[in-house]
Amino acid sequence: MKKNWPVLLLGAVLLIGLVLPLATGASAPGFYIEVLLGGLMAGVLYSLVALGFALIFKASGVFNFAQGAMVLFAALAVARLGEQMPLWAAIPLGMAIMVALAWLIERLVLRPLVNQEAIALFMATLGVTFFLDGFGQTVWGSDIYSIELGIAKEPVMVLQSVFQGGILVNKEDFFAAVVAAALVAGLALFFQMTPTGRALRAVADDHQAAQSIGIPLNRMWVIVWSVAGIVALVAGVIWGAKLGVQFSLSQVALKALPVVILGGFTSITGAIVGGLIIGVGEKMAEVFLGPILVKAFDLAGGGIENWFAYVLALLFLLVRPEGLFGEKHIDRV
Amino acid sequence: MFYRENGQFKSTYASDQQMLPILQDRLFMAGVLVFAFGAVPLLASDYLFLSLLIPFLILTLAAIGLNLVVGYCGQISLGHAAFMAVGAYAAYNLVLRVPQLNFLVVLVLAGLIAAAVGLVFGIPSLRIKGLYLGVATLAAQFFMDWLFARVKWFTNYAHSGSVQTAPVDLFGWIVDTPVEKYLFLLAVLIVFTLIAKNLVRSHIGREWMAIRDMDVAAEVIGIRPVYAKLTAFAVSSFYVGVAGALWGFVHLGSWEPLAFSLTLSLNLLFMIIIGGMGSLLGSYFGAAFIVALPILLNQVPAWLGVPISTAMTSHLEFMIFGALIVFFLIVEPHGLARLWAIGKEKLRLWPFPH
Numbered sequence: 226m227k228k229n230w231p232v233l234l235l236g237a238v239l240l241i242g243l244v245l246p247l248a249t250g251a252s253a254p255g256f257y258i259e260v261l262l263g264g265l266m267a268g269v270l271y272s273l274v275a276l277g278f279a280l281i282f283k284a285s286g287v288f289n290f291a292q293g294a295m296v297l298f299a300a301l302a303v304a305r306l307g308e309q310m311p312l313w314a315a316i317p318l319g320m321a322i323m324v325a326l327a328w329l330i331e332r333l334v335l336r337p338l339v340n341q342e343a344i345a346l347f348m349a350t351l352g353v354t355f356f357l358d359g360f361g362q363t364v365w366g367s368d369i370y371s372i373e374l375g376i377a378k379e380p381v382m383v384l385q386s387v388f389q390g391g392i393l394v395n396k397e398d399f400f401a402a403v404v405a406a407a408l409v410a411g412l413a414l415f416f417q418m419t420p421t422g423r424a425l426r427a428v429a430d431d432h433q434a435a436q437s438i439g440i441p442l443n444r445m446w447v448i449v450w451s452v453a454g455i456v457a458l459v460a461g462v463i464w465g466a467k468l469g470v471q472f473s474l475s476q477v478a479l480k481a482l483p484v485v486i487l488g489g490f491t492s493i494t495g496a497i498v499g500g501l502i503i504g505v506g507e508k509m510a511e512v513f514l515g516p517i518l519v520k521a522f523d524l525a526g527g528g529i530e531n532w533f534a535y536v537l538a539l540l541f542l543l544v545r546p547e548g549l550f551g552e553k554h555i556d557r558v
Numbered sequence: 559m560f561y562r563e564n565g566q567f568k569s570t571y572a573s574d575q576q577m578l579p580i581l582q583d584r585l586f587m588a589g590v591l592v593f594a595f596g597a598v599p600l601l602a603s604d605y606l607f608l609s610l611l612i613p614f615l616i617l618t619l620a621a622i623g624l625n626l627v628v629g630y631c632g633q634i635s636l637g638h639a640a641f642m643a644v645g646a647y648a649a650y651n652l653v654l655r656v657p658q659l660n661f662l663v664v665l666v667l668a669g670l671i672a673a674a675v676g677l678v679f680g681i682p683s684l685r686i687k688g689l690y691l692g693v694a695t696l697a698a699q700f701f702m703d704w705l706f707a708r709v710k711w712f713t714n715y716a717h718s719g720s721v722q723t724a725p726v727d728l729f730g731w732i733v734d735t736p737v738e739k740y741l742f743l744l745a746v747l748i749v750f751t752l753i754a755k756n757l758v759r760s761h762i763g764r765e766w767m768a769i770r771d772m773d774v775a776a777e778v779i780g781i782r783p784v785y786a787k788l789t790a791f792a793v794s795s796f797y798v799g800v801a802g803a804l805w806g807f808v809h810l811g812s813w814e815p816l817a818f819s820l821t822l823s824l825n826l827l828f829m830i831i832i833g834g835m836g837s838l839l840g841s842y843f844g845a846a847f848i849v850a851l852p853i854l855l856n857q858v859p860a861w862l863g864v865p866i867s868t869a870m871t872s873h874l875e876f877m878i879f880g881a882l883i884v885f886f887l888i889v890e891p892h893g894l895a896r897l898w899a900i901g902k903e904k905l906r907l908w909p910f911p912h
Contacts, residue, residue: 288689337888344634345891347689348831351824352883359876367869479696479820486693524708532704535697539682542694546685556774 235541239506246513259394260512261505266398268504269405273460274481275488275496276409277453282490283429284449285335286343290350293478294357295454297470299323300461301361304370304470312374316462323454331447358475370470372462374400401463408459409497412452416493425449429491483538489551499549503534561905577755594744599737607736614849615743616804621829621841622754623797628827629835630758631790632770633683634692637699638798638826640679643818644702645672645799646806647712650721653807654714661726661807665746665800672799673792675702680791684784687773699820707815722812739808746804750797754838757793766790767836798826832886834893843894851879 247257274292281289302322306315334349374397416422427435428445436442464474484503488495507530515529547553561582568574578584602611624638649668652659659667679698683691706712713721725734726742733742757763765786768776777783806813825848833844855875890896 288692334884334888338891341887341891343689344835345831345887347692348827349884349887351828352880352887354880355876355883356880359873359878359880363870363873363877367873482693482696486690490690522709524710528704528708532697532700535694535700539694539697542686542690543682546687546690548690 234544239502242509242514243505246509260508262394262398264505264508265501266395266401266504267508268501269402270460270464270477270500271481271484271504272497272500273405273408273456273463274478275484275500276412276493277456277460278481278485279488279490279493279496280412280449280456281453282485283493284425285428285446286346286432287335287350288343288347288490289453290347290478291330291353291357292453292457292481293475294354294361295323295326295457296461296464296477297472297475298326298357298361298461299454299458300372300465300470300474301365301370303458303462304372304465305365307372308370312372316458319458319462320455323458324451327450327454328447330450331443335446336443354475358472362472367472370465372466372470374462374466397467401467404459404463408456409493412456412493415452421448480534483534486548487534487538487541489548491552492548492550495548495550503537506537507533561902561908577759591748595741599741602740604736607740609853610849611740612736612743612809614845615740615747616801616809617826617829617849618842618845619747619750619804620798620801620826621833621845622751622838623794623801624826625830625833625835625838625841626754626758626766626797627680627790627794629830629837629840630763630770631766631787631794632773633680633787633790634689635695635698635791635794635823636692636820636827637679637695637697637702637823638794639802639818639820639822640698640702641672641676641795641798642802642805642822643706643815644675644795645669645802646813646818647706647721648672648799649803649807650723651712651714653723661728665803668803669796669800672802673796676791676795676799677788680788680795683787683791696820699823703815703819706818718814720812720814721806723807725811726807733808743804743808746800750800751838754797758838762786762789770836828883830893832883832893834895837893837895839898840893840895843898847894851882855879 243261247254274296277292277295278289281287281292299319299322303312303315303319306318309315310318330353334353335346338346338349416426424435424440425445425448427438427440428442432442435445460477461470461474464477468474480503481500484499485496487503488497488499510533511528511530518524518529542548561580563580566579566581568579573579578587598611620638620642623641624635627633627635645668648671649664652664652667653661675698679695682694686694707719710716713719725732727733728742731738733739758766765776765781766789768779768781769783769786769790773783776786802818806817810817829844829848830841831844832847833842834840852875855878856871859871886893
């Protein structure tokens with residue numbers, strides 16, 4: 226148990242933070258649960274983006290900064306295609322575009338840079354980010370677009386008998402949570418059950434060993450970037466339906482970064498759990514801690530959710546450098 | 559034929575340790591200095607100064623700072639614009655609250671404050687490495703962005719959150735024309751480059767490089783990782799803080815918290831990657847490239863006579879910028895400084911192939 230004390234510590238601190246507003250009576254139970262649910266929903270979407278990061282890092286050791294740009298690109302593609310054709314056609318077409326994109330990235334960026342240092346590859350994905358941001362808006366336009374999923378947007382009141390005033394729940398958010406869960410389950414099955422999934426895990430474990438037993442590294446990379454592209458598309462569609470498809474969507478990725486380091490770069494579980502922790506944590510902090518800080522330091526408005534996730538991840542990494550579920554790395558000379 | 563060290567013997571320790579051991583290098587450098595101090599102020603237009611040369615000089619200073627921690631010590635930082643912001647706001651508040659201070663003192667104090675902040679955000683580097691650290695340093699970026707936007711004291715309770723500064727006053731010399739700004743910045747940059755050059759070739763620089771090349775091995779041979787990493791962060795933040803103060807006071811004049819956003823951090827990183835990590839010369843090349851590229855890209859449609867809307871231009875700019883970065887990484891992952899070194903080597907042998 227001694228090994229796990231940082232995790233327990235984090236859990237304890239978060240729990241205290243979670244319970245405090247309720248225990249001190251600072252918020253009504255109904256409102257409190259609404260905030261909690263809102264945080265969980267945001268967390269699911271962070272998890273989806275973080276999942277894309279984790280997949281690519283696991284399989285190719287590339288820290289893909291372009292994941293956010295991919296989310297924006299995919300959402301733009303679906304939104305604009307959706308104007309021409311029904312959604313059931315636009316989404317598969319968008320997926321095909323993301324696969325083509327993955328293939329192009331592998332061909333034009335990753336393959337020439339094979340065997341370079343991690344930082345060079347990271348910088349290359351930064352270049353890809355800039356390119357995709359520009360390219361997406363050149364091809365698809367730079368206005369705000371909407372994606373209609375055909376789900377009622379008005380919130381539903383539930384549990385009116387339990388809490389005074391009930392709880393407002395958005396149907397769309399529920400849909401998002403279900404889709405995310407299905408996607409994660411599907412990915413888990415894909416990784417565990419199919420030969421391709423096994424090959425991907427082998428590549429993730431050791432590039433050279435995988436290659437020496439005949440696993441085609443390049444094809445695996447195309448596959449994993451395609452999967453990440455499709456995950457980005459799902460995240461983009463859900464997020465886009467909620468907030469509208471616009472440039473700020475690519476900033477979502479910046480929120481997913483602390484999720485990945487909190488969960489551990491290589492862990493899919495970590496991406497999901499980390500996403501939920503950060504989603505709930507930052508909503509709670511914004512709603513309950515924010516006003517206290519504003520009052521205490523006479524701030525010009527809250528907005529602490531901009532950095533809360535990062536500081537949380539940073540503090541946690543100080544006690545557990547490999548993240549929640551990351552593999553412990555032993556250095557040898 | 560002309561560029562070779564034949565016959566240049568080092569007979570004293572001093573001559574063995576000089577910065578530019580080859581006579582031709584010294585002559586070349588003297589030529590560059592004469593050109594930069596003498597010819598450029600006469601030749602360049604105000605537009606060239608304001609949009610190209612002044613940003614270039616300041617960002618070079620910042621790039622050198624970032625290069626010290628990323629290129630020499632191997633600790634990735636994605637949040638260095640935050641330390642620029644610290645420097646800028648520290649200088650603003652020092653000038654505002656202690657007006658009798660000389661600007662040079664303000665500059666050094668701003669750098670020291672930035673160094674202290676950098677030290678705090680450098681602490682994670684003791685535990686975290688590589689890209690984990692890179693992401694963790696983003697915490698500095700977002701926290702500082704928020705701090706300067708929200709805490710009113712830093713901006714002296716300005717309503718819009720933007721701050722204004724008076725022109726720099728150096729012992730009665732008001733630095734306000736473009737040429738004066740250029741000369742002042744050039745002098746500052748040269749002083750700081752000399753300091754950096756001597757830092758990286760002294761014991762502290764060698765410790766940084768040992769940590770960069772392999773931290774465990776460095777620790778085994780007796781280098782203190784805590785000391786090496788934290789000094790790298792502190793010195794780097796000092797440089798970047800000074801650059802930030804100059805960026806605010808000399809280049810911008812008035813600025814908002816957004817002036818030091820993540821984009822600037824990433825641009826600084828691009829500079830040292832394209833210029834060359836672990837090379838001071840590379841910081842110059844990289845800064846020149848990143849400053850000049852958007853200006854060039856803006857001109858191209860006009861030259862070609864193709865009418866393109868401004869929105870389209872900015873999107874195309876993004877695309878070309880991204881593509882060029884990938885292209886550079888593929889063609890020369892060690893940066894422009896490496897091309898320079900190859901060129902020098904070729905020149906040494908010329909006209910013979912070997």
